[in-house]
Amino acid sequence: MAGSGGPLSRSGLRGREAELEELRTLIDTVARTGGGALALLRGEPGIGKTTLLTEAVARAEAAGFTVGYGKADELHHLVPLSSLATSVLHGDRPLLSGDALVDLARRHDQRIWLVEHLAEAIEERAGDAPVLIALDDAQWADPLSLFALRQLPGRLRTSPVLWLLTERKGVGGPAEEIVAAVRDELPVRTLSLGPLSGAAIGQLAGDTLGAAVDERVRDLLAGAGGNPFLAVEMLAGLRTAGSSSGPVPPGLVVGVRGRLGSLHPDTLRFLQMGAVLGRSFGFHDAAALCGRPSVELLPALEEAVRAGLLADDGDQVAFRHDLLRQAVYVDIPPSARKVLHREAAGRLVAAGHQPIDVVSHVLRGAQPGDEEAVALLRRAAADVLPVTPGLAADLVTRALELVPVARPSWFAAGEQAIVSLTRAGRNREALATGDRLLAARPPLETFGRLQAALGGTLWNLDLAAPQLLPPAAGSPLRNGLGPRGPNNGGRR
DSSP: OTTOSHHHHHHTTTTOHHHHHHHHHHHHHHHHHOOOEEEEEEESTTSSHHHHHHHHHHHHHHTTOEEEEEEOOGGGTTSTTHHHHHHHTOSSSOSSOHHHHHHHHHHOOOHHHHHHHHHHHHHHHHTTSOEEEEEEOGGGOOHHHHHHHHHHHHHTTTSOEEEEEEEESOSSOHHHHHHHHHTTTSOEEEEEOOOOOHHHHHHHHHHHHSSOOOHHHHHHHHTTTTOHHHHHHHHHHHHHHTOOSSOOOOSHHHHHHHHHTTSOHHHHHHHHHHHHHOSEEOHHHHHHHHTSOGGGGHHHHHHHHHTTSEEEOSSOEEESSHHHHHHHHTTSOHHHHHHHHHHHHHHHHHTTOOGGGGHHHHHHHOOTTOHHHHHHHHHHHHHHTTTOHHHHHHHHHHHHHHSOTTSHHHHHHHHHHHHHHHHTTOHHHHHHHHHHHHHTOOOHHHHHHHHHHHHHHHHHTTOSSTTSOOOOTTOTTTTTOSTTOTTTTOOO
């Protein structure tokens, strides 16, 4: 289960007794009344949201709930329905089978239809036992999952379904939008987790070190600012370093560096490649990015797990906390990160991953003129156009930016951009894109395709009828290049 393992999970509830009691009450209320509810845990990274969520999930399971527990991922936040899928596919008896979810996501292009069928599946399970659906790190949820989460709690308000979300502290985040959408339809609780008290942090220190906390350790802990994860990681770095001379600068990166310093170079390299791939990643993928056979990196994986940096669930390897991944990632030079992300995209696709699964890597690593990256972005855009046209428009617009002007692939990407922008309702952007493409005087066949693509755009803008106002002065559409063709009845 996400977030498990290490000293924090054993003692991470220090100082969180009130919040845990409120969640326990909410679990009991849903089970007793048979109605829905939603709770949002908010706070800065490392403040204990995941630990509290994990404990609430365990208590719900003990109370007879069917549980779906997932986590949104920063590097998969563009994959439609990927975030909610981690929740509904969780466990030995998932709320929905993998085949059924794929069928829902691909078989129809109506989001409301998709949400309704998800609701029916969850409602059926809730008829047998109360259901808890938990999503950690909702700030990284993909757009389609967020759309579903704004609709599902209200749709299922009369069923015993409890929704638990966590979100990093901030104003107006995605989870706040979900709360606002359902606030009038079912009970909602927002729990903001603040810094732990000095006494609670002192207890954490005792849990970690197994000894009395001296003045030097107290000075170190002051730099954690009441953040339990930072405190534990700094203490672990201190314990690993085994040095008592000189001050230890407070800060997570320093604490993690203290732990990394004793690792074998192969292990450090493996961790860095994993950090590029994301919070969770495939062992084979990280080995491939290292340029080494998987078998040669088994000792590296074993050492990273023993050091409490990684967890291995048998399918995926994951950093024990996203802050650990960030601390490793930030030590990779920025120029190297860009190259590694681009290389990761190519290797993942070669290993069978879908283009949309690697889009985040492409966006972080592609350089102008990278035709392979353009092709990946266009394929990903075509895949997601039926369910998330706005995302498709963003992807293909980025692809257009990477291609030198007037190349055949530039016109091809531009045609796809016009269609995607129009489907997304961004007609003015589609029109401006068409203007730019037509101004480059494409070949006649390409010219005709662009005109056809722009037909729907002009219709949506009420510019297809002769009596209406023409496009802006200077537009190629104004200069005889409208939907009826050059000098053939188009508006001038």
